[in-house]
Structures are given as structure tokens and as C-alpha cells.
Amino acid sequence: MSAISEVFERCRREKRAAFIPFLTAGDPDLETTAALMQAMADGGADLIELGVPFSDPIADGPVIQRASTRALAGGTTLSGILRLVARHRDRLGVPILLFSYFNPIHNRGLESFAEQAAASGVDGLLCVDLPPDESAHQEYIPVMRRYGLDTVFLLAPTSTKDRIRRVAEYSTGFVYYVSRTGITGDQGALPDELVKEVRRLRRKLTQPLAVGFGINTPEQAASIARAADGVVVGSALVKLIEEKTGDDDLLSAVKQRVKELAEGLRR
Amino acid sequence: MARPQLRPDANGYFGPYGGRYVPETLMAPLDELAKAYDRWSRKRSFRNELRDLLTHYAGRPTPLYHAKRLTEHFGGAQIYLKREDLLHTGAHKLNNAIGQALLAKMMGKRRVIAETGAGQHGVASATAAALLGLECVVYMGVEDTVRQRLNVDRMELLGATVAPVDSGSRTLKDAINEALRDWVTNVRDTHYILGSVLGPDPYPRMVRDFHRVIGDEARRQLKKQAGTVSPDVAIACVGGGSNAIGLFTAFIDDRRVKLVGVEAGGSGEALGEHAARFGKGGSLGVLHGTRTLVLQDEEGQIAGTHSVSAGLDYPAIGPEHALLADEGRIEYTRASDTEAIAAFDLLARIEGILPALESAHALAYAGKVAPLLSKRRLILVNLSGRGDKDVESVQNWRAKEREQADAEDSTAVAEVTVHPAARKWGKSQEEAG
Ligand SMILES: Cc1ncc(COP(=O)(O)O)c(C=O)c1O
Numbered sequence: 001m002s003a004i005s006e007v008f009e010r011c012r013r014e015k016r017a018a019f020i021p022f023l024t025a026g027d028p029d030l031e032t033t034a035a036l037m038q039a040m041a042d043g044g045a046d047l048i049e050l051g052v053p054f055s056d057p058i059a060d061g062p063v064i065q066r067a068s069t070r071a072l073a074g075g076t077t078l079s080g081i082l083r084l085v086a087r088h089r090d091r092l093g094v095p096i097l098l099f100s101y102f103n104p105i106h107n108r109g110l111e112s113f114a115e116q117a118a119a120s121g122v123d124g125l126l127c128v129d130l131p132p133d134e135s136a137h138q139e140y141i142p143v144m145r146r147y148g149l150d151t152v153f154l155l156a157p158t159s160t161k162d163r164i165r166r167v168a169e170y171s172t173g174f175v176y177y178v179s180r181t182g183i184t185g186d187q188g189a190l191p192d193e194l195v196k197e198v199r200r201l202r203r204k205l206t207q208p209l210a211v212g213f214g215i216n217t218p219e220q221a222a223s224i225a226r227a228a229d230g231v232v233v234g235s236a237l238v239k240l241i242e243e244k245t246g247d248d249d250l251l252s253a254v255k256q257r258v259k260e261l262a263e264g265l266r267r
Numbered sequence: 268m269a270r271p272q273l274r275p276d277a278n279g280y281f282g283p284y285g286g287r288y289v290p291e292t293l294m295a296p297l298d299e300l301a302k303a304y305d306r307w308s309r310k311r312s313f314r315n316e317l318r319d320l321l322t323h324y325a326g327r328p329t330p331l332y333h334a335k336r337l338t339e340h341f342g343g344a345q346i347y348l349k350r351e352d353l354l355h356t357g358a359h360k361l362n363n364a365i366g367q368a369l370l371a372k373m374m375g376k377r378r379v380i381a382e383t384g385a386g387q388h389g390v391a392s393a394t395a396a397a398l399l400g401l402e403c404v405v406y407m408g409v410e411d412t413v414r415q416r417l418n419v420d421r422m423e424l425l426g427a428t429v430a431p432v433d434s435g436s437r438t439l440k441d442a443i444n445e446a447l448r449d450w451v452t453n454v455r456d457t458h459y460i461l462g463s464v465l466g467p468d469p470y471p472r473m474v475r476d477f478h479r480v481i482g483d484e485a486r487r488q489l490k491k492q493a494g495t496v497s498p499d500v501a502i503a504c505v506g507g508g509s510n511a512i513g514l515f516t517a518f519i520d521d522r523r524v525k526l527v528g529v530e531a532g533g534s535g536e537a538l539g540e541h542a543a544r545f546g547k548g549g550s551l552g553v554l555h556g557t558r559t560l561v562l563q564d565e566e567g568q569i570a571g572t573h574s575v576s577a578g579l580d581y582p583a584i585g586p587e588h589a590l591l592a593d594e595g596r597i598e599y600t601r602a603s604d605t606e607a608i609a610a611f612d613l614l615a616r617i618e619g620i621l622p623a624l625e626s627a628h629a630l631a632y633a634g635k636v637a638p639l640l641s642k643r644r645l646i647l648v649n650l651s652g653r654g655d656k657d658v659e660s661v662q663n664w665r666a667k668e669r670e671q672a673d674a675e676d677s678t679a680v681a682e683v684t685v686h687p688a689a690r691k692w693g694k695s696q697e698e699a700g
Contacts, residue, residue, distance in 0.1 A: 055435065055568040056554065058447040059290045065434060077566045102288055103553045107567025129288045129553070133278075156292035158454060163295060181292050182452040 003095040003123045004150050004173035007046045008208035008229055017225035018046040019262035020210055022099065022234030024067035025050050025084070026076025028245045034088045036241065039251040041094045043258030048092075049126070049232060050085070052078060052100035059101075059128045061185025063235040067242065078104050078113075082120040089121030097152060097173070098122050102130040110139055114147040124150030124173050132170040141170060152176055155201065157191075164204055174208040174230060177201060179215065185235040186216050190224075198227040222264030233261055274587065279468020282593065284586035287467040289447075289556045296454045301469040303374045308476065313373065320365055324398065325355040327362075327480065331488035336617045344499065344640035346633055347492075348620075348650045349485045349514065356394050358387035358623060358652030359481060359510045364460055366477035368395035371458035378402040378457045382446040384411055384439030384506065385578035385625060386418025387652050388462030393427035395460075403427040406445040408438040411577045417656050436571045439506075439581045443555050463507025464585035467556030471586050478513025485647060486517050497523045498647035500636060504529045504628040505599065506542075506578045508585035510651035519596060527636075528588065529628045531574030532601035538562065542572040544584045545592055545599040552583070559586045575604035575660065576624035578652075602631035608664055610634060611654060623652030624660065 011018045021040045025033050037048055053071035085096055105113050132153050144151045150173030167175060180191050202209050211224050212232030221231045240257055244250040275281045287297055307313040321327040330350045338346045351359035371379050379401050383389030389405035396403035405422055409431045412419050422429050435441040450459040464471045486496045501518055503511035505528040518524040533541030544560045552561030554569060562570040562582040574580040591597040610630035614622050633648045
């Protein structure tokens, strides 16, 4: 069983949803990213989504766009991120899922990426603009499997029955449900029908289902945890990192926020 | 509109290029769009309505003009201009905008969005939206809102909202990013009118089909006016590639016709100084939903581009172009900023036509080949748009040049009125003759 699957298995036994924070690698720099990941793990993160910055993040709102811009301006590269993971993954003790746009991976070459990622201790990959249909997949899936990397795919409110079946077939570790049609970031209230939709989807999947996009408060996280196997919080934390960068209490503030968000996930 | 061709394959691939590399939220809507397009484009009622609008509203067929003075100037092949600049709103872009807006209406969408670089596709979309009673938002990079100011005003007068995009390079690429973000968010009631043969399937084939009327008409007109359906060379500028595909599709199977796409050579050879994806600049990548040739750095980050023309200032090429280049069917070359400005000047002065700076790139190449060919040869150039929008850009260019000349030598000022590159053309004419 993969480390990511084990996380969900453990959470299931403990009758809670997994807490999955997101942060952009290299914002404000890679050394701080390492310290932030540790703070998140100490605060109660079960799994960390580590974002690979991209020049054209079409699925992201302003907060993560700005983080990507800062990270790229600081010279962050995919190789640098993988080296960082290699140095810290063991000590961290929680699995790392890379969250990327496809071009930096495609540019590196799937085989070479997968080999280096696996050697660095990365646990899985989610490419936001690579749906399971793409024929590049015929290579993508076997290559990722060969290196023991989980392939997480997205579902969205617009996904049809056929698409749900396809994602269910290719996703390993878990399936990531996008809470609403939209981009990352705060857009006010979550859709009323979200919990019902998550319950409905969960019955169709054998994998755990995590929910993300637009989840900001412990209350929102707790309400989704009643139905989902995992809760992802991204922009709210990236925004906190943005605000606190340069302050002495950056790490303690992030740890504290993760703690507050993770606490309410008991069912 | 003629029947769709066999390409791309069922998955939206032109050989290794194309596909649908988009977030999951857009996958089902793209399916729906492809199905709607396939259904409606086959219906007689839809085709008739589109043809009717293109004829009586937009002004098709656009003229084919034998540019005799330009021909004489170069002293070589006969040059014919396909006058897309005379289409309503002033560029070829309206063919596609009306087609897609009509489709959006059939699909029950109440809102359309578009990206724009030069502002021509934005104006065309705003126009089609006004005509068909749709709400319209146009995304445009901040840099482009400045250099194509006239078109911003036009869009607003047409009732559209122009949303300036202040991220990244603040040009066309970033406008597409923002339009995609809007679409992901509002996909249920919104259709995205993408303005070139770019993006995820079905856009590259749909936009091509809406534009192929350009080449189909040109063939018929050539037959009548020049006694042949086959020019020796057909030339078009290539941003995303829509006016080029629109012209070339009618000639693809006619091997007698040499097809040449002209990219933006910008101000230099280094990454960031041009928008030429063929040659050593571009490499295989994935951008804006399609796998194609992309200008990128060694880490797979998309590179900045530069062109004096906003409509060519884009780092990726339509996937069908990438395949046609591999097959050797279309040849790609580039024209620099300086060459494009010189061609703009020349056409203005000896034909009384202000071309769009985009189209001026195609004219610049025509000026290179015409003198090398005999007078019995025939060159067809797609004059994709008119240059009113570029008046300020050209004036700024002049002003900068004058400053430079002043700095170098105050006596050089008088000579600048005849552009150096235009003189160069004069010379190549002598050499040829
Ligand atoms: C007049 C004109 N020609 C050409 C282009 C380039 O686009 P494409 O390569 O899709 O024809 C534009 C784009 O804005 C344009 O306005």
C-alpha cells in the first residue's frame, strides 16, 4: 500500500478526515518551504500538497498566482524542488503529493521526471491540466506506476458519469474533488449542495475522496469532513504565508492555522 | 462554410499535436461544445444563417485585389491581396467570431467571453455579441490595451466589458489565461470564443472551418481574375495561425501552391525578443490546452515574447500548423519588426492601404520573394486586417527612430522619412532586374 493510501486508511480507523494543506514550493524560497512543510506536519497535516510554480497557472486565483510569480522570480526549478524533497521527506514523516501543471513535467520527460521524483521520495503527482483521457497518459500511467508514484486525478461538478468512471479507473491514492466550477481561492460560501454531492460521489468510488478549492475556515473544513475522506486547504494558507513572510512568527502562525483547520475534522 | 476535414483524429490530435490539456471542469463542456459544433455545422439552417450573416452583414466575399503598383515596385511576380481588411470590423477575425457566437446562441449560452491581443478578435466578438444579443467580456493584456487603445474604445462602444489583465507578460498569453479562468468559473452559461486555431479540441478545427472561406473565395476569385486557381506562392502571417489556416486550407491539396507562414521575428534572435516558434526557438510543450510547439525555457516555463504587432505576440502555434510544418507542406519564415514597419509604410504610400502590422509581416515576406520570381508568377497575400489600430504604434516607432537618429547624427533626420528597409527592397529589386 502506498504511503498516501496508508494515510487515508489510518484516518478512516481514527474516524476523521485527512487534512491536506497546500503550499507553493519556493515561496518565498525553498529553505523556507522546507521549514513550512515541517510546521504543517507538526500542526497536524496528514499529507502535503506541494505546488510546482508555473508561469501560466490557468486554474489558480490571484493568491496562488502571486505565490508562483514570487517562487519563479526567486529561481525555483523542478529539480530544486525535488532536491528539497529528497533532503526533507524522511524527517517530515508525511507523504508529499506534487501538484503541477503538465508542461514542466512534459518538458523534463516523463521517465526522467518519474525516476527523479521517486528517488527523491515524492509519493504522487497531480497534474491539474492533464485529464485521464489524454493519450500522453497511455505513457503517463504506466511510467508513474513503474516508479511507484500515485496518480491523483480531479473530479469537478461538471464531470459526467463517463468521466467519473474514467477518473475512478486511473486515480490512485485518492480522488480530488473540486468543490465548485472555478479557480483556486476564496470566493465566499461553498455551494449548498456540496456535501450531498460528495456523498453521492463517494459511493461511486473505491478510492478515498478529498475535497478542495475555496475552503478557508475551520468551520468549512469541518462541515466537509462530515462527508469527505480528506480536506485540502490551499489559498488560505498561501495567503497567510504571503502576509507573514519576513515576520518572526511565520512558522508558528502557519503551524497554528493548520492546527485549527485540522482539529475539526473528527467525525 | 465548407464541410469539416478529416483532421484532427477523434481525440483532437493532428499527429502528435493537439488534444485537450485542461482542468477536469472543462472536459465535459468541451465534449458538449464539440458535439454541438458537429451537429450544428452540418445543419443546413445553421449554415444558411451563417452564410447570410457573412454576406449581408459582414460583407463577404471580400475582394481579391491585384496590387499593380506594389507588383511594379518589386518588378517581379504579380501580387494579389485577399482583402480581409475590408471585412466588417477590419480583420478576418469576424468570420470566426460570428460563427462561434451563433453556435453559442444555439447552445443556449447567454454570455460570451474572448481574449484579444491586437483587439481585432475582441472587437469582432463584441460585434457578434451585440448582433446576437449576448453579454460579452473581453480579456486583454494591459500592454495591449495601451498599444491598441482604439480597439479598447471600440469594444466598449459596442457594449462589451474590457477586462485588462495585469499578470505575467500582460499580453495575449495572459489574456487567454484569464479568459480560461473565467470560463472554468462560469462554464454553465458562458461560451468562450477563442480567437485563433489554438487551445483544446474542438477549437483548432472549429476556428479553421469558420475561416476557410478566405481561401475558398480566393481560389474562385483567382480563377476569374487571373485565370488560374493556383497561385505560385500563398503567404499569411502567423500568430496563433487562424488567418493562415483560413487561407491555406483551400490550397493544401494543391501541391502546385507553395504555402508560407510568416512569424514575428521581433527585434532579435534571443528568447524573449521574438515570437517565432519554428526554427530553433520553439520546442514541444503544452500550453492553453494543446500540445504543440511552444517558446519555453529549459525548465518548461513559458517564455516571454516580443513583436511590434500585438496579434503575433504569442508563444505557441496552432497544433495543425505544427503538423503541416513537420510534413513540409507549409514553410515558415519570419519578418522582423523593422521589416514589418517598412512594409506597412510601403503599402500605405503606393497602394493607399494601411495594413495591420500583423498583415505587414506577410507583406514583408512578399517583398522578399516577388523580385525573385518572373512577372508571370502569382503571389497571393492574405491582408488579414487593416492598420487603423496601429497608427499610434507606428507613430511611436517613428518617434523612437527619430530620437535614435538624432542621438547618432543630427543630419540623418531627413533620411528617415524613407525607411531603411524600404530602400533595401529597392535594392533587391535592382538585383533581381
Ligand atoms: C489583423 C490580424 N492578423 C493576424 C492576426 C494573428 O492571428 P492569427 O495568426 O490567428 O491569424 C491578428 C490577431 O490579432 C490580427 O488582428
